[in-house]
Amino acid sequence: MLEIDDIRVGYDRSPVLHGVTVAVPKDGVAAVLGHNGAGKSTLLRAAMGLLKTAKGTVRLDGEDITRLAPHQRVARGMAYVPQGQQAFPHLTTAENLQLVADGRADGKEAIAEALDLFPALRDLSGRRAGLLSGGQRQQLAIARALITRPRLLLLDEPTEGIQPSVVAEIEETILGLTRRGGLSVLLVEQHVGFAMRAAQRYYVLEAGRVTSSGEGGAEAEQTVRAALSV
């Protein structure tokens, strides 16, 4: 589905990724794990086109999308939920969702489906996103990404900094999405247990390089924990 091949990415002249190769299987989940500063978020930002790749290619279903702008990648079926429960703070919950639905023939249905996944958002439709809690904003962020009906979803630490009761709900929703088919996911996550339950393939990133990779699943959890403890 998504093939990230030997990409080198950095901020200004400081390289962060030194030739990273990651593949997301069709209708499957690939998890990227690593410590803070390993380059996980940079990888997702580069895959989405927010950072330019100095070398290497990004392919979506065989098409080279390395030079495409982020909104062009969205039009090709990619969606991205960035780190930090990001929303448009001065737009209401409803406007945050409507913004993505504008211009789509199936906009209304897409919003309704997204709200079915996170029913709590229905009661918050008139509230500005900047006034929502972290968990509510993360639900809004995921709902907003799903309105484009993506084929590939990039999730950057979706459970980071969220209260435990909401974490479980978000984890269940993501697992449910990956099981129903038609959606591939590239997941960056610090919670090894959740990541390995969701993923068919994992990559451990250290200092901008893939140091370990393999088949996912709960049985690989100990291997990944060992790789991360090095």
Place this chain on the structure above:
Amino acid sequence: MTVILNQSFTGISIGAVLLLIALGLTLTFGQMGVINMAHGEFIMAGAYTTYVLQESISSAGVSLLVALPVAFLVAGAMGALLEWLLIRRLYTRPLDTLLVTWGVSLMLQQLARDIFGAPNVQTRAPDILTGNIAVADGISLANSRLFILGLALLSVLALTLVLRFTPLGRRIRAVVQNRDLAEVSGIATGTVDRMTFFIGSGLAGVAGVAITLVGPIGPTTGTNYIVDAFLVVVVGGIGQLKGSVITAFVLGVLQSVLEYSTTVSVAKVIVLVAIVAFLQWRPQGLYTLRTRSLA
């Protein structure tokens, strides 16, 4: 008392002109953070558009009505072109933007001198706008000033409706709040920037049409108003429409009343000192939005 009321109404009409100019700046400066020194020349373009149309349309009333949309389109196109040619390359360099747009401002002034000549020119107001309405003994309101007031309020209403209830308005607000998030939400932010500049500059063109009703116009017509308009946006609160509305009228009335009791220069100094003192006390301006997070 009669004098104060007359001065207050004059102040409200000055405020209406300031508001028309500040509306465009609220978008390009207030919302996008671009200090566009050429904004005044878009006002000038709107004013000259009115002048040119009067040369070809004999009825002053018809030409004024035609001038409003045409000036919006002319100034809007100039703004969009400026954004596409220069400003989009300078979004991360505010000082360069200021210098470059100042250079463009000087070039446009010279272009106006070359085309229309250095002396100011006068347009004809329609008969319906040349009289006064007496509202009480000794108090009369100039029709042209009432027209400008109505035009300003209509523009505020139109801009508010566009920003709040249309897809373009939602996109403009989203791009202003978080450009990267807007891009990954599927919004072509470059196109939105151009449309924002088009609307902001177009409103300056409409302000230019209004200015033809209060006096002669020339190559530096816009420059005379631009500093006050920037002050309206800053004092009102960056990107806050209602802040700009209140500030424009308060500054207009304050200036007008003070001018009566002192002189034009002293009134200007007092207003500027008041603004400096206000911004020391409330640097964020009159209005800000409250959020739990700025993410």
